[in-house]
Each structure stands twice: as C-alpha cells, then as structure tokens.
Amino acid sequence: xxxxxxxxxxxxxxxxxxxxxxxxxxxxxxxxxxxxxxxxxxxxxxxxxxxxxxxxxxxxxxxxxxxxxxxxxxxxxxxxxxxxxxxxxxxxxxxxxxxxxxxxxxxxxxxxxxxxxxxxxxxxxxxxxxxxxxxxxxxxxxxxxxxxxxxxxxxxxxxxxxxxxxxxxxxxxxxxxxxxxxxxxxxxxxxx
Amino acid sequence: xxxxxxxxxxxxxxxxxxxxxxxxxxxxxxxxxxxxxxxxxxxxxxxxxxxxxxxxxxxxxxxxxxxxxxxxxxxxxxxxxxxxxxxxxxxxxxxxxxxxxxxxxxxxxxxxxxxxxxxxxxxxxxxxxxxxxxxxxxxxxxxxxxxxxxxxxxxxxxxxxxxxxxxxxxxxxxxxxxxxxxxxxxxxxxxxxxxxxxxxxxxxx
Numbered sequence: 001x002x003x004x005x006x007x008x009x010x011x012x013x014x015x016x017x018x019x020x021x022x023x024x025x026x027x028x029x030x031x032x033x034x035x036x037x038x039x040x041x042x043x044x045x046x047x048x049x050x051x052x053x054x055x056x057x058x059x060x061x062x063x064x065x066x067x068x069x070x071x072x073x074x075x076x077x078x079x080x081x082x083x084x085x086x087x088x089x090x091x092x093x094x095x096x097x098x099x100x101x102x103x104x105x106x107x108x109x110x111x112x113x114x115x116x117x118x119x120x121x122x123x124x125x126x127x128x129x130x131x132x133x134x135x136x137x138x139x140x141x142x143x144x145x146x147x148x149x150x151x152x153x154x155x156x157x158x159x160x161x162x163x164x165x166x167x168x169x170x171x172x173x174x175x176x177x178x179x180x181x182x183x184x185x186x187x188x189x190x191x192x
Numbered sequence: 193x194x195x196x197x198x199x200x201x202x203x204x205x206x207x208x209x210x211x212x213x214x215x216x217x218x219x220x221x222x223x224x225x226x227x228x229x230x231x232x233x234x235x236x237x238x239x240x241x242x243x244x245x246x247x248x249x250x251x252x253x254x255x256x257x258x259x260x261x262x263x264x265x266x267x268x269x270x271x272x273x274x275x276x277x278x279x280x281x282x283x284x285x286x287x288x289x290x291x292x293x294x295x296x297x298x299x300x301x302x303x304x305x306x307x308x309x310x311x312x313x314x315x316x317x318x319x320x321x322x323x324x325x326x327x328x329x330x331x332x333x334x335x336x337x338x339x340x341x342x343x344x345x346x347x348x349x350x351x352x353x354x355x356x357x358x359x360x361x362x363x364x365x366x367x368x369x370x371x372x373x374x375x376x377x378x379x380x381x382x383x384x385x386x387x388x389x390x391x392x393x394x395x396x397x
Contacts, residue, residue: 006195006196006199009199010199010200010202010203010205010206011206013199013203013204013206013207014202014205014206014207014210015203015207015210016207017203017204017207017211018206018207018210018211018213019210019211019214019215019340020210021207021211022210022211022214022218025215026218027213029212029271031208042274043245046258046295047295047298048295048296049294049295049296049339049386051294051295053215053216054215056218056219056292057215057218057219057222059219059225059293060219060222060224060225060293061217061218061222061225062222062253062270063224063225063226063228063229063251063252063253064226064252064253064254064293064295065226065252065255065287065289065295065344065346066295066359067287067296067298068285068287068288068295068297068298069298070285070287070297070298070300070303071285071287071298071348072285073302075255078252093364095384096370098206102283103282103283103350103352105256105258107256109253110252112253114247114249114250114259115246116247117247117248121354123245123246123247123257124256124257124258125260125355126350126351126352127352128282128326128352128353129352129353132362132373133255134341135233136376148255149236149309150237152241154233163254164228165256165301167283167285167350168283168300168302184288
C-alpha cells in the first residue's frame, strides 16, 4: 500500500516538474543562443538547421515561420533600456541608428504576435518610409495618440513587443556586441 | 521521512527526463505548427499567395506586414521541384522550411544574382541519383537538398511603402513551383520506358 502511494507521488511530481518546466521554457523562452544588444534580443540560430531544441519547440508550438539566416535576422524588444515593460499608454521613443542592412522593418505586435488595429493602418515602418535627421539617425514615437514625425500607434494596449527585422545583413550568428550591431535606443519619455 | 525525501528526489529526477523528452518530442507532436496551419488554405506543389498581414489575420504570429508572402507546400515523393521566383524591385527572398518548421535554407535576390531566382529542390537521394554528366553543367543550376520529403517554401517580396504592396504581390504571382515530371536526361533517344519514373525513394544508398 505504502509502496503504491510513494510510487504514485513520485510520478505525480515527475509529471508536474517535467511538463511544467517544458511549458515555462516554451512560453517564456530560454537564454540559449540569444544575442542581446541593449533592449533587443535575437536568436540568430533559429534561422539555421542547428536551431536549439527549446527554440524549435517554441516555434512549432506558436506556429511561427522563423526568418532564415540567408534572409535576415529578427530582434525583439518587450522592455525599454531601463527594463521597464513597453506600455501602449505611454510615449516611447525609439531612436538612433540600425546595423548595416539593405532594408529593415520595425513592427509592433501584441503579446500573441498579432498586429494591433488602428485607424491609420500603420503597423510598423520600413527603412525607406522613415523620416530621418540630417545625420541619418531617426526617431520613432510610439504612442496611442497621434504625434508629429514618425508616429507608430499602439491602439492603447497595455503590453506590446517591437520587432526590428534586418534583411540582407551581416548581423547574425557571429555578432556579439553593440559595436558590430548598433541598435536603436528605446526610452519611455512620458506616461499619462 | 527519508522515504519521502527519496520519493521527492526520484520525482524531480524523473521530471527532468519528462522535461527533456517532451521538449524534444514537441516539434513532432505539435498540431498547430506553421505547416499544419497552412495546409487547409494552400495547394500542394503550387504557389499560394497569403493575404497581406493585418490585425484580422491571425493564422500565424509575427508576420511582417511590409511583405507580400506566397507559400509553396511541397512534397518531393513524386520527383524534384523546380522553383522560379522573379525578383521584385526592392527585395525578394526565398526561405525553405522542413515539415517541422526548421528553416534550413534561405536565399535573397542579391545572393542569387539574377533577375529570376531559379532553384531545384530535391531530397538527398534524388540528388545522388542525378546523372553524373549533369553535375558538370550544374554551375548555373542551384540545387537545394531538402532534409524532409515535405515542407514549405516561403517567398517574400518587400513593399518598402504601402503603395508598392500591389506590385510586390504581382511579382510573386508570377512565380512558379512545379514537380519536374520528366527527367531532362536523354528522354528523346530512349522511348521504351514510357515515362521513366523518377527514383522513388531508393533505399538509402
């Protein structure tokens, strides 16, 4: 009797620990093979055949199509440079320069990876549409109400993610630091 | 007491094994991966354009709204696939995914270096079965080995401004993805086998 109870308890713990940790790692992601520059994180290996098992599990679970290495690389940010989560009700400024690439796009997604509806039908910017300063740097204002210049509407949602995709770029598996890939700064400049 | 501690330790150890097995097995058992999501709305061995990404499009997460996207869901068991994608003005790329969503190859218009991206996709066995003399002339022929016999080819054309989206979509509409039915080698002088079947999964070398 006691043996059965103990075996059952061990199995229950095993199932809880095993499946719980799998769920955690596939929803939250792991640090395996990540490249972090400022507030931005990329997983260049997800675009190759030697993708790590955790990223693979996450990708199939979400049904994503990861960007291939010969195509480009995708950087994600869910927090600003001071680690404050990106809030759609605040004014957030993305400014600076981007790494060398033929084209880049910056897109705003909700926490499930869907685009956010807005009356302008603007979901992001491409490197070609952006208004730049004389020195080639740019400033994108992300806010729920309209702003002058490069305004990206948030639709007032609470949490969102920014994705900066570089196409045809030398940035990839070999990139390590800000010097190889100067990423734009993200700052929260005001909350109502 | 000791017995309880042992139980917990054994449970945690077993749990670690469960964790590893489930992470490794997930790509195989996931029913909502990109291939499965695209299966109902795409044709096999043909190009299907996906609708432009907008907030109502929730089939796949994290799609880039600046791109026109077309998909060819392929099955190589009837022979290799020939893919041609005309290059759009801004930026065009072709990415290859296995049945389980692994991006095993991607190429863009600049590395292809031509006005049209032309590729032959085949399994390793089909590649090995190619006649030797054909390898010589393969310099202008890009051959990609697919690790799985089914998978996805994703063609993307950038619309740098929203107004250029129609143009990008038109470029992709001109692309083609077809099974090469006739093996190009010497079909003229060897009529007897009516249609020499392509090597159907020969036992691995």
